[in-house]
Amino acid sequence: MFSGSLPALVTPFRNGELDIETLKKLVEWHIGEGSNGLVPVGTTGESPTLTHAEHEAVVEEVVKAAAGRIPVIAGAGSNNTLESIRLAQHAEKVGADGILLVTPYYNKPTQRGLIAHFTAVHDCCALPIIIYNIPGRSVVDMSPETMGQLAKLERIVGVKDATGDLARVCDQRMTCGPDFIQLSGEDATAHGFNAQGGVGCISVTANVAPKLTSQLQAACAAGDYAAALAIQDKLMPLHKAIFTEPGLVGVKYAMSRLDLCAEEVRLPLTGLSDETRALVDAGLKHAGLL
Numbered sequence: 001m002f003s004g005s006l007p008a009l010v011t012p013f014r015n016g017e018l019d020i021e022t023l024k025k026l027v028e029w030h031i032g033e034g035s036n037g038l039v040p041v042g043t044t045g046e047s048p049t050l051t052h053a054e055h056e057a058v059v060e061e062v063v064k065a066a067a068g069r070i071p072v073i074a075g076a077g078s079n080n081t082l083e084s085i086r087l088a089q090h091a092e093k094v095g096a097d098g099i100l101l102v103t104p105y106y107n108k109p110t111q112r113g114l115i116a117h118f119t120a121v122h123d124c125c126a127l128p129i130i131i132y133n134i135p136g137r138s139v140v141d142m143s144p145e146t147m148g149q150l151a152k153l154e155r156i157v158g159v160k161d162a163t164g165d166l167a168r169v170c171d172q173r174m175t176c177g178p179d180f181i182q183l184s185g186e187d188a189t190a191h192g193f194n195a196q197g198g199v200g201c202i203s204v205t206a207n208v209a210p211k212l213t214s215q216l217q218a219a220c221a222a223g224d225y226a227a228a229l230a231i232q233d234k235l236m237p238l239h240k241a242i243f244t245e246p247g248l249v250g251v252k253y254a255m256s257r258l259d260l261c262a263e264e265v266r267l268p269l270t271g272l273s274d275e276t277r278a279l280v281d282a283g284l285k286h287a288g289l290l
Contacts, residue, residue: 001157002098002130002200003036003181004214006183007038007202007204007207007213008044008206009030010046010251010261012261012262012264013262013265016266020057031070033211035206035213036200038071038072040059041075042100043137047075047077063095071098072098073096074096076101077102077132079104081121085120088124097128098130101132107140108139111145114140118150118156122153128156128158129157130158133160134163136162151176158180159172162185164186169198182197187201187204188243191216191225205242208251209287212235219231237282246269253271
């Protein structure tokens with residue numbers, strides 16, 4: 001259903017406002033470069049600083065621009081279950097192919113609370129759901145056992161795993177089954193993630209290097225891990241540079257260097273330091289992109 005390289009799409013801004021024309025151009029570019037799907041309004045899409053109207057506009061415009069050529073998994077995460085339900089229902093209304101649902105942040109729900117939250121969103125719409133487990137940001141970690149319980153629900157079909165723990169892939173195969181879609185949420189370990197049983201990556205670096213990330217995923221799917229590793233070696237300095245500061249800031253700067261979009265981000269995030277800019281430039285050159 002969902003596999004390969006799926007960019008965690010940035011939200012372009014110009015003078016503080018949504019830059020919808022650039023967003024549409026990015027969708028076309030990603031399709032041409034071989035991306036296997038798009039994931040708008042996640043963390044990399046700056047969802048915390050988008051208004052509800054902006055969030056919905058981005059999802060709708062990406063769905064329209066993709067026009068069914070590749071799947072769109074819309075971010076619908078919130079620490080407010082009713083808000084997640086609203087965002088999920090909107091995504092379904094405008095024709096998204098799935099939703100990405102992060103573990104509720106700040107509230108620190110129990111595992112029982114996670115099951116209740118995800119079940120409520122599952123029951124509100126007909127879209128497939130990808131769980132987004134990122135304890136480094138949400139400060140709550142969904143256990144493999146909890147995920148296994150949720151995987152029994154018809155429309156909870158997979159996970160974006162950003163724990164950085166490759167053993168989780170095997171643990172989740174045991175609790176969720178081998179057909180449960182496991183997507184990496186960490187570029188630096190995406191190659192190894194697939195070797196453990198993953199089938200793709202919701203990638204930040206794919207915003208600036210979609211062809212290379214897609215080729216890496218295709219090589220893994222074909223079982224050619226040597227070829228995939230050669231691509232990973234080209235990308236690793238760029239991965240590290242992009243995440244020296246918050247990843248969406250790093251990748252927007254990288255995109256600006258390739259004239260893909262402005263590097264503008266919203267407060268409380270700020271532009272990169274000169275030192276990090278130099279690292280990103282070096283990573284782009286190492287990857288053959290600059």
